[in-house]
Amino acid sequence: MAAIPQAIHQNQKINLLEQIDRKKLFARINKIPKLQSSRIVFYDGNKLIELRPHPPMCMANKLTVVIKPKEKQEKIVGQNLEVNRQDNSSFYSELASTGLSCGAAVLSWIAVGGSSAAIPVSGGTSAAITILAWGAATASSAQCANSAYRLYNETDYGNSEMNAWLDSQAWYNSTTTVLDIVSVAGGVAAAGATVKMALNLSKSTGKSFKEVLKQLTRHERKRLTEELIRAQNPGISNKALKMFVNAGKYPKRYSNLEISSSVRLQLKDAMGAAFSFAGSASSGIIRSPNRIPEMGIAIIEEFETW
Amino acid sequence: MVSEKENAHFSELEKLVESIKQRQQVVIFPPGIASFIAVNILLIASFITFFAPVMTIIGDDWEMSQKAGGQFLVILLAVICIVPPAILITRGKKNLQRWFILLSSALAFMAALMVVVGLTMNNEAIAYQSPPLYVCIITSSLAAFLAQTSHYKTLTLFYYLLHKHE
Numbered sequence: 454m455a456a457i458p459q460a461i462h463q464n465q466k467i468n469l470l471e472q473i474d475r476k477k478l479f480a481r482i483n484k485i486p487k488l489q490s491s492r493i494v495f496y497d498g499n500k501l502i503e504l505r506p507h508p509p510m511c512m513a514n515k516l517t518v519v520i521k522p523k524e525k526q527e528k529i530v531g532q533n534l535e536v537n538r539q540d541n542s543s544f545y546s547e548l549a550s551t552g553l554s555c556g557a558a559v560l561s562w563i564a565v566g567g568s569s570a571a572i573p574v575s576g577g578t579s580a581a582i583t584i585l586a587w588g589a590a591t592a593s594s595a596q597c598a599n600s601a602y603r604l605y606n607e608t609d610y611g612n613s614e615m616n617a618w619l620d621s622q623a624w625y626n627s628t629t630t631v632l633d634i635v636s637v638a639g640g641v642a643a644a645g646a647t648v649k650m651a652l653n654l655s656k657s658t659g660k661s662f663k664e665v666l667k668q669l670t671r672h673e674r675k676r677l678t679e680e681l682i683r684a685q686n687p688g689i690s691n692k693a694l695k696m697f698v699n700a701g702k703y704p705k706r707y708s709n710l711e712i713s714s715s716v717r718l719q720l721k722d723a724m725g726a727a728f729s730f731a732g733s734a735s736s737g738i739i740r741s742p743n744r745i746p747e748m749g750i751a752i753i754e755e756f757e758t759w
Numbered sequence: 760m761v762s763e764k765e766n767a768h769f770s771e772l773e774k775l776v777e778s779i780k781q782r783q784q785v786v787i788f789p790p791g792i793a794s795f796i797a798v799n800i801l802l803i804a805s806f807i808t809f810f811a812p813v814m815t816i817i818g819d820d821w822e823m824s825q826k827a828g829g830q831f832l833v834i835l836l837a838v839i840c841i842v843p844p845a846i847l848i849t850r851g852k853k854n855l856q857r858w859f860i861l862l863s864s865a866l867a868f869m870a871a872l873m874v875v876v877g878l879t880m881n882n883e884a885i886a887y888q889s890p891p892l893y894v895c896i897i898t899s900s901l902a903a904f905l906a907q908t909s910h911y912k913t914l915t916l917f918y919y920l921l922h923k924h925e
Contacts, residue, residue, distance in 0.1 A: 480887075555800055562796045566849055566914075591842045594803060598834045601807040610812060610891050615830070618823045625827070 475504060480609045482518055491516040498522075544607040547616070551600035557636060558593040565590045585638055592635035599629070675706040773920055791914030794905045798859055799845050805866045805899035806837035812888035813873075819884070851922030853915040856906060863903035870895040 473495075483489050493505040496519050507515055564586050603619075605611045619625045679694060689697075697703050810833040818826050840862060844855045870892045877885030877892075905911060 559796050559800060562799055563792065565846065566792050566795055587846055591838060594842050595834060595838045598803050598807060598837045601804060602811055602830055602834060605807060605811040605891060610888055611815065615826060619827060
């Protein structure tokens, strides 16, 4: 009678073999360069089932990967760290990092594309800040591309060992740090312009961003416009200011829409800076998932003796 | 050849840009800006999803340092092909719109060609890398479509007029 439960157990093992996505399994094994041309076999406790043969070529040392279902209370020793590193959580952390880097790139492009079309409420953006904005857009785009490549490496089609190897290289860390600095410098410049705008706004209106986005009175808008003209022309006299306004060089007062659009743009720049910081902070975080293996994997090397 | 209708829009746009230059008006053109940014980001995605599989296929037996070099070259190429032209568009070089259309179409075509080669020639390495190449075809086609929209064209024209006399 003991043969019946044993047969059921055997059937379960065969079902497990059928459930294995072989393409995915081979891809995961192939990610380890030394195992790329290895034979893969499944051992159900009684017999060996060959899943992939050795390639038809001469090799010095033939490797065989043996996969065996884990028995109850069976201990598995000597886990392969390289395989464990290809955990799904690495994929998700790279995905989050890509989202942040590309989000920062989007916002820095908004700053580059939008700032030239808006009134500089900050009192006029200087050439230095414009160049920093270009630099930030370049650096964040490079980081976006780098994160996207790392994300590809974490998929079944790439090589996740590559990410681990890159993280261990000093030159790679230096390069990404430089990109971070440029990106963050652009963010700081944008944040600086936002602070300058906040000072201009509070000086002339005494109101917060939120209140400015809602509505300003005619008088407040006139005061803000005058403050901005003064900021752009330091030391300008009241008479000269009025002459500029009468000549049509500057408006008498900016409309609510114009002011709120500029404030929004500045807020987006500040958000871009926040994204850059978050992107920098999230990279390099080491995660160590503790997954319980359900399969035992052994690697056997064949060699000939004479 | 520019039609009369387009001419009328052009003069309207010229007036608008003049009032912006005189700091009398602000224009933030969300559809144009959105397509401009989307084209840039989609092209970055297309570059990676095309060249990363190519590097994986051709660099199968490369050492880690060579693979890393390849990865950096792809990122550098993506940045060089996308960022300076995009900055130049915001500085008024309206003709660079064609560059983005050409680049995205070329990427879509090359990715499609690789998929066809992989399937018809029974090349396992290329066939295995098909999913990222499908993503490349989708993203680059979308980028090519967005770069041809009237929103994108208006934005390039807007920047051109804004920086016309600089």
